[in-house]
Amino acid sequence: MFDWLQHFADWLIYTVFNVGQETHLGTALNFFVYDTLKILILLFFVVFIMGIVNAYFPVERLKNYLNKKKLYGLEYFFSSVFGAITPFCSCSSVPLFIGFVQGGIPLGVTFSFLITSPLVNEVAVAMFLGMFGIKATLIYAVSGIILGTIGGWLLGKFNLEPLLSDWVKKILENKMQHGKFEEVKQTFYQRLPEISRGAWDIVKGVLLYVVIGIAIGAAMHGYVPENFFNTYLGGGQWWTVPLAVLVAVPMYANAAGIVPIIQVFVAKGVPLGTAIAFMMATVGLSIPEATLLKKVMSLKLIAIFFGIVTLCIMISGYLFNLIL
Amino acid sequence: MSKVIKILGTGCPKCQSMTGVVQNVISENNIDATIEKVEDIMEIMKYNVMTTPALVIDDVITIKGRVPSKDEVLALLN
Numbered sequence: 505m506f507d508w509l510q511h512f513a514d515w516l517i518y519t520v521f522n523v524g525q526e527t528h529l530g531t532a533l534n535f536f537v538y539d540t541l542k543i544l545i546l547l548f549f550v551v552f553i554m555g556i557v558n559a560y561f562p563v564e565r566l567k568n569y570l571n572k573k574k575l576y577g578l579e580y581f582f583s584s585v586f587g588a589i590t591p592f593c594s595c596s597s598v599p600l601f602i603g604f605v606q607g608g609i610p611l612g613v614t615f616s617f618l619i620t621s622p623l624v625n626e627v628a629v630a631m632f633l634g635m636f637g638i639k640a641t642l643i644y645a646v647s648g649i650i651l652g653t654i655g656g657w658l659l660g661k662f663n664l665e666p667l668l669s670d671w672v673k674k675i676l677e678n679k680m681q682h683g684k685f686e687e688v689k690q691t692f693y694q695r696l697p698e699i700s701r702g703a704w705d706i707v708k709g710v711l712l713y714v715v716i717g718i719a720i721g722a723a724m725h726g727y728v729p730e731n732f733f734n735t736y737l738g739g740g741q742w743w744t745v746p747l748a749v750l751v752a753v754p755m756y757a758n759a760a761g762i763v764p765i766i767q768v769f770v771a772k773g774v775p776l777g778t779a780i781a782f783m784m785a786t787v788g789l790s791i792p793e794a795t796l797l798k799k800v801m802s803l804k805l806i807a808i809f810f811g812i813v814t815l816c817i818m819i820s821g822y823l824f825n826l827i828l
Numbered sequence: 829m830s831k832v833i834k835i836l837g838t839g840c841p842k843c844q845s846m847t848g849v850v851q852n853v854i855s856e857n858n859i860d861a862t863i864e865k866v867e868d869i870m871e872i873m874k875y876n877v878m879t880t881p882a883l884v885i886d887d888v889i890t891i892k893g894r895v896p897s898k899d900e901v902l903a904l905l906n
Contacts, residue, residue, distance in 0.1 A: 563878050563893070596879050596893070598838070598869055603878030671870060698897055705895070709841065799869055 506542050513538035536722035543634040543714055550630035551706045555699035567607050580616045584652030587620030598796055612660020620652030623788040631763035647820055655816045667805035713761035721764035728772050745821035748778050752785035759787050777824025784817045831861040836872045837881035846881040846895045853901045
């Protein structure tokens with residue numbers, strides 16, 4: 505599918521810039537040009553398709569669906585799927601959280617949404633698709649959704665309501681007035697220009713991270729010896745998964761910047777499961793997110809939330825390494 | 829009559845670009861309106877929106893969760 509792009513990169517680097525095909529610099533530059541262009545094209549299309557999906561499933565509709573239907577335990581799964589298809593913006597996580605809880609959706613189900621929303625997002629999916637192919641992308645997305653389902657269900661088992669901030673509890677007690685909402689109805693074709701503009705905005709927003717991430721990845725590709733990480737992180741050492749996850753939790757990296765670097769780690773001998781666990785911990789949990797959540801819940805609840813999700817990510821890391 | 833425009837958002841990039849669009853539309857078309865940015869999460873939740881940024885014109889929420897185009901804002905203000 506991207507053969508033409510490889511030809512273009514070969515031509516640009518080996519013919520136009522006349523950098524030797526056998527040199528480290530040549531391989532690294534070729535890798536950089538090819539990957540950057542491929543990722544940007546994929547990113548635009550994935551974001552565009554998500555934009556269309558979202559025009560039809562606005563989050564309010566999801567909330568009403570979760571609220572009205574009896575789902576016999578499947579509500580955790582649905583909430584997690586909704587989290588995956590909703591575009592994630594960290595600044596929306598608090599209003600979403602309150603909106604869900606206020607709408608009568610149990611805290612555990614809300615957590616399912618909150619776990620999957622940053623974990624499986626359009627940028628991460630596009631980056632995975634570009635760097636690891638369709639199989640790894642499916643594994644990542646499906647396991648992210650399962651993780652959100654199980655994590656939310658586990659959190660739902662605890663009695664967590666008393667650990668919410670006082671003002672959130674107040675909101676829950678007295679139902680607040682509904683905001684008056686009037687939106688001009690638009691047809692699908694009227695929305696298309698706006699959806700593509702939105703997709704372009706997102707691509708522009710992460711462009712810098714993609715370029716920096718791929719540049720570092722390309723440099724590492726050319727210079728780090730084959731199987732370099734095998735010696736340290738490869739093999740069956742049990743502590744590699746927890747270590748990777750614990751290092752990644754406080755880190756906050758854009759999926760766009762982190763995936764190209766992870767790809768090099770995998771190419772040089774780190775097991776894919778460990779890499780996926782690292783990636784999940786990086787994008788799923790972070791200090792900035794904790795700071796935002798501090799406004800709606802107590803530190804203790806944040807600690808329980810982060811603890812359970814960290815544990816789930818570690819377990820899935822081991823599972824991946826076993827099956828993959 | 830002067831319109832009261834409120835932009836609800838906790839200060840993310842999308843909220844800032846919405847403010848930019850609205851400001852442009854107002855100054856380019858000489859519309860009599862005041863813009864107020866609502867950044868406090870407790871205030872935002874009073875409007876019962878779940879996705880930011882949201883555009884509120886004379887206490888009616890007109891757009892939520894996305895950045896509108898200039899034409900759209902102009903149509904809403906007229």
